[in-house]
Amino acid sequence: MRRTKEDAELTKQTILKAAVDVFTERGVAKASLEEIARKADVTRGAVYWHFKNKMEIFDALHENLHTPFIERIMEGLEAEHPNPVGQLQELCTNIFLDLDQDEQLRKTLTLFMLKCDYSGDLKCSQEKHTTAKYDKIQAFSAYYKRAIKLGQLSADITPEDYTLAMNCFMRGILSEYLEAPEAFDITTKAPILMKIYFGGLRTDNV
Known part of the structure; x- marks a missing residue:
């Protein structure tokens, strides 16, 4: 069996x-x-x-992409960390480094980010995927809430806005990379770009 x-x-x-x-x-x-x-x-x-149909396949592909990602984010929240900004920087860097080593993941991301037109029958799937995106935002926001509480980030900006800014930044990198992987050395560039971004957020000297 x-x-x-x-x-x-x-x-x-x-x-x-x-x-x-x-x-x-x-x-x-x-x-x-x-x-x-x-x-x-x-x-x-x-x-x-x-x-049952190809839409179930399409949604299953998105779930296969999304679920491990959320689990990875949540793992970092299981215990208190003295440096949540640094923790998040490392997490985001590793996501890009792993992407460079996983061809199937690159193909799936390319499908959803560059090849997908959410019209017609895909409209229902878009609503489901938007809900999944909200789950991701909530998970990332928890890191920013901790960082604000520890005084590492300004409390004048909400955790949700910090997350939105990070999401836009990372999607930009992803788009550049997926459009021309051979012209974008993500292994070299990801640590540098993440250092620039997260280093510019902090209000402390850690």
Whole structure:
């Protein structure tokens, strides 16, 4: 039974991996389950066993992208840290460094950030993804709340606005990198850019 579950999960992940390629090449609106099945080298029945339609596949891809990210953010909040700004700087730096080593993650991010048009059938998915984005903002805001409490950041700016500024900064870097990974040495640049950004926020001398 255990082996059967493992095989089923492997098939599911193979379908999702294939879907990223098909959605990127064809667009979500034009892609079909048959094309995804061919790319994954499985039957259409196998696809339908795991997903009712391509929108379920699309949402599953977003969940696979989003859930580990939120878990990673929350792990850093499990214990009090004397330097939440530095903690957040390290977290954000490592996110970029890991991205450079994970081709599938890059492909999935490229799909959602550069290739996705949230119109038509995707409108419902956009609403779900916006909710997920709010969860991310709330998680990041907790770091800023701690930093303000410790006097590391100005209390004149809300944790939510600190998070919004950081989100805009990081999305800009992501866009530049994903548009031309070969021209953007993220391994070298990420630590420098994060140091510039987070270093400019602090009001203390830590």
